[in-house]
Amino acid sequence: MDFEKLTEVSRRLALEAGDKIMEIYNADDFDVKVKSDDSPVTEADEAADAIISAGLRAAFPDVLLVTEEQAASHAEKADTFLIVDPLDGTKEFIKRRGDFTVNIAYVENGIPVRGVVYAPAKGRLFYTQADGTSVEEEGPFSKDKPGATKPISVSKPDMGALMVVASKSHRDQATDDYIGKYNVKDMKSAGSSLKFCLVATGEADLYPRLGRTMEWDTAAGHAVLLGAGGNVVAFDDHKQLVYGKDGYANTFFIAYAPGVELQPA
Incomplete structure (x- = not known):
């Protein structure tokens, strides 16, 4: 290419x-x-x-x-x-x-x-x-x-005061319960792949997604975040989120700045 x-x-x-x-x-x-x-x-x-x-x-x-x-x-x-x-x-x-x-x-x-x-x-x-x-x-x-x-570059997270971004249209109790495992300084809501970009620019440290997404929803934001030093992993096992899956459907995932100590599912 x-x-x-x-x-x-x-x-x-x-x-x-x-x-x-x-x-x-x-x-x-x-x-x-x-x-x-x-x-x-x-x-x-x-x-x-x-x-x-x-x-x-x-x-x-x-x-x-x-x-x-x-x-x-x-x-x-x-x-x-x-x-x-x-x-x-x-x-x-x-x-x-x-x-x-x-x-x-x-x-x-x-x-x-x-x-x-x-x-x-x-x-x-x-x-x-x-x-x-x-x-x-x-x-x-x-x-x-x-x-x-x-x-653009990801933040250096403070585990005692994390900045979290979550979905505007797809927020649910499971997401709130997971976010509750962290010490959160500020919480933002945003739509679409902007959430990845907010982590990529350091405006947020953590973006958990416990809901259905497709690979076309996430691939571009994921690439931007990787290029800014961040990462995206599967929610359950914290392994790298991969693409080209059958039907192009994602598992739940977490996008984050390295330095965030990910909590178990």
């Missing part, structure tokens, strides 16, 4: 998809449908998917593309693949809460090694560079030329 090209193409496509998403988001109304798994999908999901899929297939025709909005891709498997969630946080989008992201990732041998996460309503853009390190780009954003970037 040409990582310079991957970074350039993924960044540009994320911004193009983000522009289309915001065009629909700012309209007076937009269509919302329900998929076979009872999850919502909007015209923004589909429009963003069309932009990203066309761009990735043109740039990397020999690499498998798995995307949330194309069910046929969920039956395909490869050791190396691109994986896309064109609009993560559809519920936040529908409620016009702004916590939604565009996610594009590249997986090698089970590990998401490169990724881009763009939150168009928040004006935040995170991605891995060609060398694998993660940055946040400062806006305003140009699709043709990257702007100034700043390296």
